Amino acid sequence: MYLSRLTLSDFRNYKQLELPLGPGVFLFHGDNAQGKTNLLEAVSMLATATSFHASSDREVVNWSAPDHVARLDGVVRRREDSIELEILILDPTPPTFAPSSGVTVSPRSIELPAHAPRKRYKVNGAPKRTIDLIGQMKVVMFAPSDLHLVDGGPEERRRFLDRALCQVQPRYSMALVKYRKVVAQRSALLKRIRENQEDPKMLNYLDEQQIQLANQIIYERRRMVDALNEQANHFQQTISGGREQLQIVYRPSFKVESSWSLSEASQQYQEQLREIRKKEIMQGVCLRGPHRDDLEFLVNGVNMLSYGSRGQQRTAALAAKLAELSFMHTSTGDQPILLLDDVFSELDASRREYLLGQVARYEQVMLTSTDLESFPADMLQRSHRYQVVGGELRGED
Template sequence: MYLSRLTLADFRNYEQLEVSLGPGLFLFHGENAQGKTNLLEAVSMLATGTSFHASSDREVVSWSAPAHVAHLDGMLQRQEGQAQLEITLLDPSPALIPATVGSSSSARSIELPAHAPRKRYKVNGAPKRTVDFIGQMKVVMFAPTDLHLVDGAPEERRKFLDRALCQVRPLYSVALIKYRKLVTQRSALLKRVRENQEDPQMLNYLDEQLVQLANQIIYERVRMVKALNEQANQFQQAISGGREELRIIYHPSFQVDVDWNPLEAPGHYMEQLHAVRKKEIYQGVCLRGPHRDDLEFRVNGVNMLSYGSRGQQRTAALAAKLSELAFMHNTTGDQPILLLDDVFSELDAQRREYLLCQIASYQQVLLTATELEGFPDELARRFRRYRVSNGTLTVSEEY
């Protein structure tokens, strides 16, 4: 699986861009804040439908876009044939652009019909729903923040699972979107019950929906963690010279028994919800569910979050990301496109060399760097290099 062409219009700082790609290693280099990460963000959006570092989709639409619209277009080559992927994003009320001398700035906004979509998808020119678009292309993104997968916030570890599962299990994406909306609704209802504005029995309907959706999410997360553990320890041992063994442990906020079948599990989750209802009403928040799940990384039996050294934590994070690649490849039969956003500057020589050896055989790898040093000569000769400067790409022969 690989992109043969990427076209952007008014996306971030790319007013117009068309670049030919293909199988192999592509290095995009240049100074900070020139558009390197934006390029990888666009590729990632064509796979997942969302930005990996924007709080809102509207942020990716260029402030100067005259039509308030950003457009992404990628030509994908895969085993089942070629596919053209398109996303159109609309920002109806972009932020003010600071006024220049002798001019005035005013808010630019447009009126949209009620419920008009701000984001539209097409595959081979045909409009698609979100669920039918996500996963057409698979990517694995590796950014410096992923090196804090082990010692960071639980939310980041949940995102680690969700990004992969949404691409390989379309129904998981549907369940996750519904679940997040339901948690918001249920939390609001809990607060109203606490203020004696609603009858507690009103929670029963939402509880029934919550446990059904939670069951789907937990089931897929359990399966993915099991698959990760089939690979992660091999990577950990290889990077550590055989000194370390890694195990990834899934900690759902619901008590889960592996002997429960998918049909009976919701009943057990409902019992647990009822047991904490008074506490939930008192606090006004949902205390059980996949939105509170976590992962634990144990090296040689030791919890890396509490007791791991920085080196061990980074090795475990690297092993987890490489396991994610293997999981997606084994699940779909296609190698995902690998996106590496300036991670090599954050790794020591040993881990950098190991990662480079692992990615060298992948069908398509897009990576960014501020410096060209640090790459082995043999591998560097295989790079197709582009210099990125203020939203423009130029072929680079320097090394």
């Protein structure tokens, strides 16, 4: 699988970009704040429908875009076919700047209906839902934040699982979206019950919804972690010179037994929710469920979050990401597109060399860097190089 063409209009600092691509290594280099990460962000959005970099979709729309609309378009070559993916992103409330700033924001020339969707998708020219776009193209992202997978917060580790599973299994993505809505509704209801504004029996229906969706999510996360463990330890051993053994442990907030069937798990989760209902009402939050799950990384039996050295934590994070690559390839039969956003400057020479050796074997790799000196001469020679300057690309082939 590879992206054969990327077209951007008013996306971040790219007013207009038409970039032909193909198999191989594509290296985008330049100073900071020139648009290198924006390129990878666009490719990732075509695969996942969300940005790994923005807190809000409106951030990706260029300030001076006519009608404040950004467009992303990509043609993907897959084993069995070719497919075109398109995303339109509308900024409903363009920013305003003081006259002294010198920034001019053009007024919108079209009126948007009050409830118009802010993001629209097309697959092969036909309007589609979000769920129809996600996973049509598979990507795995290596960013500096991924090196903090082990020592960062639980939300980072949950996102690591969800980002891969949503691309591999559309039904997982649907379950996750529904689950988040149920948790939000249930939390609001718990607060109203605490204030004596609702009957606690009102929780029964939402409990059933949460349990059903949580069961699906937990089941798939456990399967993914099992698959990761089939590969991650090999990577950890190789990077560490055989000194370290890695185990990734899934820590759900529900008590889970591997012997439970799906129906047995549902019954057990329901009982666990009953046991903590009073506590949830008192605190006004959902205390059990996939939104509170975590991963634990054990090296030679030691928890890396609490006791790992910086080098061990980074090695474990790299091993997990490389195992994610293998998981996605095995699950779909397609090699995912690799996106590496300036991660080599964060690694020492041995880890950098190992990562380069692993990723170079994949069909399409996109790298960004501020410095080319850290790359081997043979990789520079066979890569397609572009200098990125102010949202424009200068080919160096």
